Amino acid sequence: MGEFRAWLRGFDDARAAAALRQLGEEYQHPALSWFDRLVNGLNRLPRPFLAFGTLGLFTYAMVDPEAFATRMVGLNAVPELSLIHISEPTRPY
Numbered sequence: 001m002g003e004f005r006a007w008l009r010g011f012d013d014a015r016a017a018a019a020l021r022q023l024g025e026e027y028q029h030p031a032l033s034w035f036d037r038l039v040n041g042l043n044r045l046p047r048p049f050l051a052f053g054t055l056g057l058f059t060y061a062m063v064d065p066e067a068f069a070t071r072m073v074g075l076n077a078v079p080e081l082s083l084i085h086i087s088e089p090t091r092p093y
Contacts, residue, residue, distance in 0.1 A: 032040070061068040 057068075
């Protein structure tokens with residue numbers, strides 16, 4: 001921080017004020033349309049859903065351990081897909 005202040009002292013007040021104003025303008029938020037607000041709201045949903053879903057699974061495991069174990073065994077039978085399997089088509093040769 002000291003180097004920045006020393007560097008800033010080399011400017012006159014008008015240039016320093018202009019530089020700080022320009023820096024502040026980078027962080028101004030433009031007016032958002034209804035669509036932007038909708039998408040921003042949708043982008044905030046996955047994290048709470050994952051958190052509450054995890055808590056729900058913990059609760060389910062405590063309430064009915066046998067059914068939870070059966071469901072997890074069934075879930076384990078689902079094959080995993082990696083990005084390599086998805087991105088490369090099956091080659092006939």
